[in-house]
Amino acid sequence: MKYENSENLTQMTEAAKSIRRHIVNMVTDAKSGHPGGSLSAVEIMTALYFQTMDVDVDNPQKELRDRFVLSKGHATPVLYGTLAEKGYFPKEELTTFRKINTLLQGHPDMKEIPGVDMSSGSLGQGLSVANGMALAQKLDNTGKRVYTLLGDGEVQEGQIWEAAMTAAHYKLGNLVAFLDFNGLQIDGDINNVMSPSPLKEKWEAFNWHVQEIDGHCFEEIFDAIEKANKITEKPSIIIAKTVKGKGISFMENNAGWHGSAPSEEQRQQALKELE
Amino acid sequence: MKEMATREAYGNALVELGEKNKDIVVLDADLSKSTKTAGFGERYPDRFFNIGIAEADLVGTAAGLAAAGKIPFASTFAIFATGRAYDQVRNSVCYPRLNVKLAATHAGITVGEDGATHQALEDIALMRAIPNMTVVVPADGIEAKQAIEVAAEYDGPMYIRLGRSKVPVLNEDSYKFELGKGVVLKEGNDVTIIATGIMVGEALKAAKELKADGVDAEVINIHTIKPLDKELLISSATKTKAVVTAEEHNVMGGLGSAVSEVLSQNQATPMEMVGVNDTFGESGTPQSLLEKYGLTADVISDKVRKVIKKK
Numbered sequence: 001m002k003y004e005n006s007e008n009l010t011q012m013t014e015a016a017k018s019i020r021r022h023i024v025n026m027v028t029d030a031k032s033g034h035p036g037g038s039l040s041a042v043e044i045m046t047a048l049y050f051q052t053m054d055v056d057v058d059n060p061q062k063e064l065r066d067r068f069v070l071s072k073g074h075a076t077p078v079l080y081g082t083l084a085e086k087g088y089f090p091k092e093e094l095t096t097f098r099k100i101n102t103l104l105q106g107h108p109d110m111k112e113i114p115g116v117d118m119s120s121g122s123l124g125q126g127l128s129v130a131n132g133m134a135l136a137q138k139l140d141n142t143g144k145r146v147y148t149l150l151g152d153g154e155v156q157e158g159q160i161w162e163a164a165m166t167a168a169h170y171k172l173g174n175l176v177a178f179l180d181f182n183g184l185q186i187d188g189d190i191n192n193v194m195s196p197s198p199l200k201e202k203w204e205a206f207n208w209h210v211q212e213i214d215g216h217c218f219e220e221i222f223d224a225i226e227k228a229n230k231i232t233e234k235p236s237i238i239i240a241k242t243v244k245g246k247g248i249s250f251m252e253n254n255a256g257w258h259g260s261a262p263s264e265e266q267r268q269q270a271l272k273e274l275e
Numbered sequence: 276m277k278e279m280a281t282r283e284a285y286g287n288a289l290v291e292l293g294e295k296n297k298d299i300v301v302l303d304a305d306l307s308k309s310t311k312t313a314g315f316g317e318r319y320p321d322r323f324f325n326i327g328i329a330e331a332d333l334v335g336t337a338a339g340l341a342a343a344g345k346i347p348f349a350s351t352f353a354i355f356a357t358g359r360a361y362d363q364v365r366n367s368v369c370y371p372r373l374n375v376k377l378a379a380t381h382a383g384i385t386v387g388e389d390g391a392t393h394q395a396l397e398d399i400a401l402m403r404a405i406p407n408m409t410v411v412v413p414a415d416g417i418e419a420k421q422a423i424e425v426a427a428e429y430d431g432p433m434y435i436r437l438g439r440s441k442v443p444v445l446n447e448d449s450y451k452f453e454l455g456k457g458v459v460l461k462e463g464n465d466v467t468i469i470a471t472g473i474m475v476g477e478a479l480k481a482a483k484e485l486k487a488d489g490v491d492a493e494v495i496n497i498h499t500i501k502p503l504d505k506e507l508l509i510s511s512a513t514k515t516k517a518v519v520t521a522e523e524h525n526v527m528g529g530l531g532s533a534v535s536e537v538l539s540q541n542q543a544t545p546m547e548m549v550g551v552n553d554t555f556g557e558s559g560t561p562q563s564l565l566e567k568y569g570l571t572a573d574v575i576s577d578k579v580r581k582v583i584k585k586k
Contacts, residue, residue, distance in 0.1 A: 132339020
């Protein structure tokens with residue numbers, strides 16, 4: 001399937017830009033949050049919510065739906081930005097992010113926020129939960145799928161590999177994981193902190209279907225999802241090479257922007273770059 | 276006296292419930308013969324998931340199943356369920372208030388010969404400190420079976436503490452388990468003995484011993500540590516003006532702490548606590564451990580005599 005120059009691709013690109021603006025505004029307004037790893041996942045989240053997943057904005061709890069687990073739970077700005085853009089709640093809510101009495105908690109809260117399928121934040125737990133959802137979908141023969149987004153630093157958690165074993169053991173062909181491989185974690189370059197390499201070989205050894213793509217290229221993301229969804233006897237992982245802070249010149253490839261907020265001046269510059 | 280391990284009752288209850296309720300699924304972490312979930316696995320293989328030796332993943336997977344509408348019973352030994360997977364229980368189950376039943380066997384010092392690493396003596400404390408968690412400690416097989424039936428109906432996270440060893444059956448078949456309600460097993464006026472789990476039987480023995488000495492003890496079985504039956508505890512303490520708690524758990528953070536939290540704020544009452552005194556256990560037969568660590572009817576009686584003097 002080709003998306004280049006299609007109307008769809010233009011829509012996606014516009015939505016992605018808008019979500020990036022939400023991320024910058026949310027984190028600046030909150031004076032805290034995680035912009036770097038949110039900006040790196042914008043295209044993945046846009047592709048999932050605007051093209052891939054069978055969800056109903058008017059009935060977020062619809063029983064028969066595809067589900068999404070944000071395992072790297074700190075990337076709430078991209079999740080909330082995407083959900084607001086999709087229409088799960090008014091965009092004005094985004095200005096309350098991380099503030100007292102807000103709907104939009106620092107990390108996802110499935111009990112409160114429309115469209116959030118799982119609470120997360122303690123790293124390493126999302127893949128197990130996604131497995132559980134996928135097992136339930138299989139038991140009920142719903143034909144629905146489960147998607148999850150993992151961070152590259154997150155795979156340092158042992159539970160990820162426990163869950164990787166489980167997903168393969170139970171042949172969860174209805175599970176697709178994205179690995180946001182931006183190469184940076186809080187303390188710096190992932191290869192200096194605790195290298196997860198070689199990732200492709202690790203996941204293959206765990207008997208997953210593995211693809212490596214450019215995580216900012218919609219065409220590659222769509223093709224990878226399409227391929228993953230044809231695999232029925234294995235879980236799939238899409239290792240998406242991304243740029244931390246993508247789209248904001250002064251944030252790109254800078255670990256310092258993992259969890260810090262822009263100043264008012266930096267916000268203006270960022271928004272200008274996103275025009 | 277008839278005897279049965281609460282884990283045995285758990286396994287039997289699961290097999291029965293599995294027939295009635297197709298949403299029930301069971302997970303285990305390579306201990307299904309010990310936790311007694313194997314029977315469910317044989318009967319309903321599609322709804323049984325062995326996760327292997329991976330307790331964090333066990334709890335996380337259960338959370339996902341619950342989020343998608345299933346009623347998962349996740350089983351392993353208490354020490355792993357509450358200690359090894361604490362963060363998963365807290366963040367993936369209790370924070371989102373998912374309908375996961377954590378059925379933990381081999382709790383307490385009576386796991387015996389395996390020694391300190393396998394003796395969960397702080398699990399009640401850990402579980403009751405997490406918001407949204409309900410904590411149930413059955414005293415015998417009858418109560419355990421009914422607690423499991425109620426757990427399947429109750430919507431929310433529940434920790435069910437089960438034992439390894441056979442324990443005397445105290446309740447009649449006609450017994451009716453009510454979540455959050457304490458059970459007065461014997462009325463009395465001089466002291467209230469509040470016990471949970473295997474210590475309920477010891478509390479009854481102590482009450483008998485005390486009666487011979489002219490002390491009229493009230494005995495209450497608290498099978499639900501959280502939410503605690505405050506009304507019953509306050510009214511009994513108001514009547515007897517002296518309380519002794521008894522649990523197969525560290526005296527810190529368990530039943531004794533829970534009771535003292537209620538009484539100190541509502542009906543301050545002299546108290547004594549029977550339990551493991553902030554120490555690790557060791558290898559030994561269950562009975563020798565109970566004796567060495569002071570979890571017997573005699574110790575309860577001693578504490579009763581002590582507390583009555585404080586009135």
